[in-house]
Amino acid sequence: MTQAFRLENVGLINRNKKLSFKFNGKNYHGYEGDTLASALIANGVHLVGRSFKYHRPRGFFGAGVDEPYAIVQLYRNGETEPNIKATEQELFEGLEAKSVNCWPSVNFDIGAINNFLKIFLPAGFYYKTFMWPKSFWYKVYEPFIRKAAGLGVASIKHDKERYEHKYEYCDLLITGSGPSGLASAYAAAKNGARVILAEDKSRFGGTLLTSDVNIGNQSGKEWADGIISELKEMPNVTVKNRSQVFGYYDHNMLVMSERISDHLPETKKFHPKQRLWYIRAKEVLISSGSIERPIVFGNNDTPGVMLSSAAKEYLKVYGVLVGKNPLIFTNNDSGYETAIEFKKNGIDPVILDTRNDPNSEIIDEAKNLGIDIKFSYVVVAAQGYKKVKSADIAKISEDKEQLGKIENIKCDCICVSGFWTPTIHLASQSGNKSKFKEDIDAFIPGISKQNETTLGAANGVYTLDQTLKSSFETGQKLSKEITNNDNKISFPNVVEKKSTVHDKFWCVPLPKGKNYKRFLDFQNDVAVSDIEIALKEGYRSIEHVKRYTTLGMATDQGKTSNLNGLQLVSKIENKVVPAVGHTTFRPPYTPVSIGAIVGREVGKHSKPTRKSPMHTWHEKNNAVFVDAGVWLRPRYYKRGNENLFEASKREAKNVRTNVGVCDVTTLGKIDIKGPDAAELLNRVYTNAWLKLPVGKARYGVMLREDGIVMDDGTTTRISENHYHMTTTTAQAANVLSHLEYYLQLVWPELNVNVVSTTEQWAGAAIAGPKSRDLLQKLFPNSDVSNEGLPFMGYIEGDLFGVKAKIFRISFSGELAYEINVESDNGNFMWEKIMEVGQEFEIQPYGTEALSTLRIEMGHVAGSELDGRTIPYDNSLEGLLSKKKDFIGKRSLTRKAFTADDRQKIVGVVPLDKKTSIPEGSHLVKDSNAPLPNPKLGYISASCWSVEYDNPFSLAILKDGKNMIGEKLFVMSPLKNKVIPVEIVSSHYVDPKGERVRS
């Protein structure tokens, strides 16, 4: 298919590489170096979507990041992505895209009926129309809005692409590679500063690619190419294209998204799709340029109406004509540049200039080329539905209020130039309060808040000569302050055409008897009339007007609409624009993919995975793993066709009858050393620690200052001034920070050092009536008798040549020991235990059996120590020392904590001894009581008691101490269960604790 709007010898595209692509199911061709937008326009396609609210036909308005219309759904390599701007998406072989926001198709769109039912959709229409009747919301309005709204469809598939994060420091970060970016980067680089130069487009050079200027006897583009290739060679410079700096955060940190593979048919092997850069810069130079703003007139959203600078870019960069019969509508000299480019390529444009006979070099050139120019003329309305066919134009009076006779002029596009708006988003995000610059009718950055400087057009400087000069100087000065180098660069000679002042005209009045929609915000369909209504209804603050009308709230964030909106409010309110003020600019400047924000931290990589030294053994022995914080722990070891329930029951039973071994490496371990170690323990634990002898362990509970239990565990006195503390797996990091807090800030006089040794030790618990026999065989040279190693005793032993620590402590309630060896010997230890244990019928057991064993013993764990319970609640009040003070003690005197009917841990058994009780269920007195049924407590942990072969649960129950023997109901609305239960002691098995001491 021919590309009817492609010029032959103009543009920067690669005509040797033809690319085929599909849009809305139709095949087209473009060239390497095209965007999807330029390729479509080359093929004469201008209808690309429907507007958000009225579903009016939409074409292209810009040529880059400012595009409000041409948002498509992209299909690439089996994936799909919404919210892609056709003006930014580079063409690749096989690209497929579809229009969004239209249903069933872009040519016949049901939602367009909104356009004819405008009465439904004035400003605030969501708030007004869809509020009543209430029942209509779910059935009628919401499905309608859902179907009609939205800018594409998010993929529900797993994204197989990779996204990277990168952290970088630099001296100068320069955002934009136009004239100011290149000049400042060059000067700073020559001074040896570390420079990052970021350009969001694929080509460097910004406006130098399209403007007719001369720098040092070169064209703008040649000069830009030269600077870039020199910068690329310098080791202190990073030059990045396809990279958008979209956010300016505190302390000079900026975030940039680099699109590495989006322009390729598929991502190369080992390459990421996108990379997010976190850049901490000493200085930031904002050289983001400016965006042309439209002039508001009737039907100014018709496809074919676009920015004049975009038309010029399509022509000069892509060799594409946006029309063959163009009408240029301008209030300044920029429109003439576009007209001249058309003329040079054999196209006859007509210029409508709102000014009355202005004079400048550019205007003279246009006149000399014989271009038809109509001064004091405006476009009243575009005509044509899916594409501009003609324009109603008229002369406008000196005061810009009166229109002359309406004439109709044939045209196929209207290129609008309403002057330039500096892109101040980044400066504004940095905290810089912008100020209004009268002569350009726009805001520019004010006093710098962080280390940022705004250069060139972004700072309201619109001549190349001035821009280059100030940018060279700034780059030189800032880099000199950092590097102390002072390389002088000779300033190139600049030739540019002189222009004259613009006309502060921005909105064409409506002709009598006509009610054309005049749009301010093209993406969100906010028209002049909407703002008028909002103000009539009493909205004054620009922030409120924005939210009520959705002006500037779409994904383009009002890049083209902002200032005209302000002009309108200021006109109606009879205020000057700076008094109206603008809304806040927030990051991101342009949409950023969720993938880039998340980076590599997805799925299994969202947190580190920690494995014990015995992990491989567990894997080989059919362990089924469970996440325990960041650790992977065996949940059970599967035998044959066993399920979780059967396996854990077998494992727990084996502990109660023979001996089991459990990997307890994950327990937090903290090494505590120093002459005041005992004093520290005495202050952080609730019980007494000063008299613990060497070679003895003790169970302890620590509180937060508010009296809530923080953690529990055993601590062993290894030698005079050396203790080994264990914490729960979950609280290991918090407990260490807690100890450090008190040692460093509260009691710095204590001479104690603490350090985490969790990873230094591998741990195995051996538990069961035969555990001592096993231990004796493992340590034949040690006395492990009840006298030699009594309950809570500690010795060191020799495990077949490996040094081991042996603690006689028990979580299972059985006679039990924990053996620790250095991590590297963990697997050796485990294999020895399994080998020697064979004759005692040893079996490994996982966390599920471990839970069962502790629950039926009434030992508390994480589900009871859940940040809401005090020692009493867990029946740990016996561990509260009356003689000494400790962290959190004073809080325990609070009224609620000492109430007579305070909650307490109890055991729960179903009356039928069969029905399992879901964890998290509530306990109530009367299962038929009207809702809300008063809740007496909750089930914290459930198991199948292997001792009694029936379900057993722990619960935290109001007035628990007086409830033993009561009959209550367990209710789980979630599982739809009501279970009659009896309350029993939480110490279901071995209530006297004889086994651990046996």
Add this chain to the structure above:
Amino acid sequence: MLHIKCPHCGMRSQNEFSYGGDATVKRPELGKEISDQEWNDFVYNRKSLRGKHWELWQHISGCRQWIKVERDTASHEIFKTLKADQEIS
């Protein structure tokens, strides 16, 4: 993301630190008799200041030291950082 000068390690990004609240709160001495009000003030009551604020941060992914940071809660400007044993002036 803030850039915090650890007095032990130098300028580091905020994600190496964890926040520890108001640095001016003094824990009552152990064993001292105090009123419910005093204890409540220590445990619960904090001013939510707008402006300069001395606060605690711990350099958890670095030297693990608790440090004192004077920060403007509105602008995030950091004026001064101190070691744990240095008095706030």
